[in-house]
Amino acid sequence: MALKGLKVIEMAGLAPTPLAGMILADFGASVVRVDRPHAPLMDHLTRHKRSVSVNLHHPEGTRIVHKLCNSADVLIEPYRPGVMEKLGLGPDELLKINPRLIYCRLTGFGQSGPLSQKAGHDINYVAISGVLSMLGRSSDRPFPPINLVS
Numbered sequence: 001m002a003l004k005g006l007k008v009i010e011m012a013g014l015a016p017t018p019l020a021g022m023i024l025a026d027f028g029a030s031v032v033r034v035d036r037p038h039a040p041l042m043d044h045l046t047r048h049k050r051s052v053s054v055n056l057h058h059p060e061g062t063r064i065v066h067k068l069c070n071s072a073d074v075l076i077e078p079y080r081p082g083v084m085e086k087l088g089l090g091p092d093e094l095l096k097i098n099p100r101l102i103y104c105r106l107t108g109f110g111q112s113g114p115l116s117q118k119a120g121h122d123i124n125y126v127a128i129s130g131v132l133s134m135l136g137r138s139s140d141r142p143f144p145p146i147n148l149v150s
Contacts, residue, residue, distance in 0.1 A: 001028025006073050009065070010049070012036060013078025016106040018045035020076055025049050030066060060084075062088045067096050069101055076104045080119070081111045 008028040010021035018033070025031040025048035030036045033051045040102010052068075066089075069075055075094065077084055084090045092101040105111060106139040118124070123144055126132045 002129055006030065007071060007076040008032070009034060009068050009072045009075045011075070011077040011084075012034070012039060013106075017076050018043055020046075020104075020106060021045070021049060022047050023109070024074075028073075032072075034065060034068070035121050056089070062107035065089055066097055070097050072098065072101060074102045074104060075105060078106050082106060116130070 006024070008021060008024050008029045008031045010017060010031055011031045012033055012035045020042060021031045021033060024043045031047065033049045034056075035051050035053050037051070037053045037055050052064070054064050056065070063107075064126070077089075094101055094103060104145040108124065109115035109118055115128075123132075126144065132142045132144065134142075135145060
């Protein structure tokens, strides 16, 4: 497998991060997903991954993620700007522990700019780009494409 030996820490979140983690796992990476305690098991993007339940709002939870990142090659996280820093898990903190760690942020609108604090989902992108206004009949309100409804 192309990525055998690569260690990835995936912070649980919405679609882009678990999809990226699943693809890395499919290519042989060892992916450990950090889930919230009592999180619902609705995510279907967990193939080939191990999972650990961690309370990130407790100091012990932060220590667990620090320990995981000590030997990891990559961390992928889906949160809005500042969330990981508030948890003591931002790049400044984790790169002190492991300077070779690749810290990957998968946010909807990036870390800066006017939309950076907004949630980014398919329907938002379709609406902001103007594509949504082109869907449906001209006399009716636009409707989201069926692949976004499912």
